[in-house]
Amino acid sequence: MTKHRFAFALLAAAALSLSLSAYAANVKTGTASTYSADVKAGRALAFNKKKGNCIACHVIKGAVMPGHVARPLVGIKKAFPNRSTLERILYDESLRDPMAPMPRLGKNHVLTHSEIEKIIDFLYTL
Amino acid sequence: MQMQNSTLMETSRRASARLLAVPGVRDPAGGPVVAAKAGRQHRVAMALGAVCLLLLATAPAKAAHTINPEADRKAFQAYFFAKFPKVAKSDYGNGPYAINAEMRAQWKQVMEFPPYVFALDDGKARWAKPFPDGKHYADCFENKGVGIRQTYPRFDVKTGKVVTLEDAINACRVEHGDKPLKLGGQKMASLTAVMAHSSRGKPFDIVIPNDPRALAAYEHGKEVFYSRKGQLGISCASCHVLAAGERLRGDYLAPALGILAAMPIYRAHWGNMGTITRRFTSCSKKTRAEPMKPDGAGYRDLDYFLSYMSNGIPITGPGARP
Known part of the structure; x- marks a missing residue:
């Protein structure tokens, strides 16, 4: 028994x-199709003024008149091989660097967790 | 170019970390490490304990730091002079045009027919028009209000409050039987444009008397300037100190030093004039923070702090910005 x-x-x-x-x-x-859909959605969120609005401060390929307050978003996978580092930066960068002018996107509910994940999917293609 | 910018950012960030360091705040990460070591050796623990006690004893004295506006001003200005070594001190009132060659070229074209002339003409007509009791604006100010803009905001010993230029204009209206104007409105902008215009070239000369209330107002303004707020969780200093001179989308961020010397401004983006109060309100909204009361102590004291930081920078207002 x-x-x-x-x-x-x-x-x-x-x-x-x-x-x-x-x-x-x-x-x-993910499956190939959902992954590419997430990248596409992530790109839209990164360019959306009311959402990520990354291009206000970062140069991203394909953005019209991007800002240059912070680093250009290129070579992201090489610079941040650990996905959780990017998650933390997008959630609240002031935890890493108290002086950073980066908005607290996750912490202050500008972006949801799943939106952050989609943006990271997109960033990893840069 | 990009590389240079990011290196510059890093350097300026470190410099500002020193500049903006809050006295009396210690790294909280020190605690557990200290405890672990203490567990190992009794003697070390005793020594560390003594050091901790000493630190604890000195902490309250550090927290109650003395308010020293003049030392703050020197550090504030030195930060910008180091960040933009090619920009002359007298040029800071020109904001982004002072720090970017491309912008300067555009500016020269704009200034061939400055867009604030209509406001200036409107202001001159308002300035000349008598109040219901027959008095004029000129009767409310020393030197008939000519060439005195650089001395505002002032601290009023009677009320214990800061009086901005906009407040002084409204006080004059009320005293002579007229209604106060909206602090962020076009009529107010026309009037401050007239006062700024007659004060062009005169360096900011703000006085903070040795009065605890004046010092408290200054300290409050400083707190408003450096506090992170709103949904984006950024402060005035995030953009206008740390990222000054960088491009935020299509706009160059003006350095905080001398930023009020150009007020009021015509903004192409607005399509009309903006007073200092309008500029503050608009900045609050952009960072998704609840705007403060236009006539409250928040913006008033912020004006006091920022103007004092710019002591020595000549007035350039009224200004034109993209």
């Missing part, structure tokens, strides 16, 4: 971890 229950638990755990890893893989890469 105990043996049976143990085997069942093991099976359940294996199934759970399998499905979890499948979920994680899906979150990470």
Whole structure:
């Protein structure tokens, strides 16, 4: 009886971890079409004055009259290989650099978590 | 060019970190590290404990720092002089035009027929028109109001409050039986344009008397200037100190030093004139912060602080900006 229950638990755990890893893989890469849709949405959010408005201060390829208060957004994947660093910068850069003029986009609810993720998807293509 | 800019930003950020450092605030990360080490060696713990006690004992004295506007002004101006070594002190009243060659070329074209002339003409007519009791604006000011703009805002010893140029104009109207004007309105801009115009070239000469109320107003204005607020969570200093001279989308950010010397301004973006109060209100809105009351202590004291920081910078108003 105990043996049976143990085997069942093991099976359940294996199934759970399998499905979890499948979920994680899906979150990470997505299918090709949802990923490119996220990049497109991320670009729109980065250019939208009421949302990310990144181009107010950063040069991004394709932006008309971008600002140059802060670093140009190129080579992002190389500069920030760790996605969570970008997440933190977009959430509240003043945590890293108290003097930074970067708006507190996540903390002050300018952008939602999923919007930040989409913008990062886009930034990683730059 | 971009590289240079980012290096410049880094340098200026570090410089401002020193400039804007708040006395009495220590790195909170120091605490746990200290505790871990103390666990290891009793003697070290004792020594560290003593140091901590000493720090604690001196902290209150540091927190109650003395308000020293003159030292602040020197540091404030030195920051901009180091950031823009090629810009002459007398040129700061020209804002972004002083720091960018491309903008300066545009400005020369704009100034061939300055867009504020209509406001100036309107202001002159208003200035000459008598009040219901037959008195004029000229009767309210020394030297008939000519060449005195650089001395505003002033501290009023009777009320214990700061009086801006706009406040003084309204006080004059009320005293002679007229209604006060909107602080951010076109009529007010016309009148301050007249007073600024007759004061062109005269350096800002703001006085902060050794009165605790005046010092408190100055300190309050300073707090308003450096406090992060609004949904974007940025301060006046974020843009006009740290990012001064950089481009925010299509606009060059004016340095805070001398920014009020050009007021009131005609902004192409607005299509008409703006007073200091309008400029502050518009800045609050842009950073998605709740604008302060136009006639409240917030903007009044901010005007006092900023104008004092610009002591020595000549008046250039009325101005024209994109």
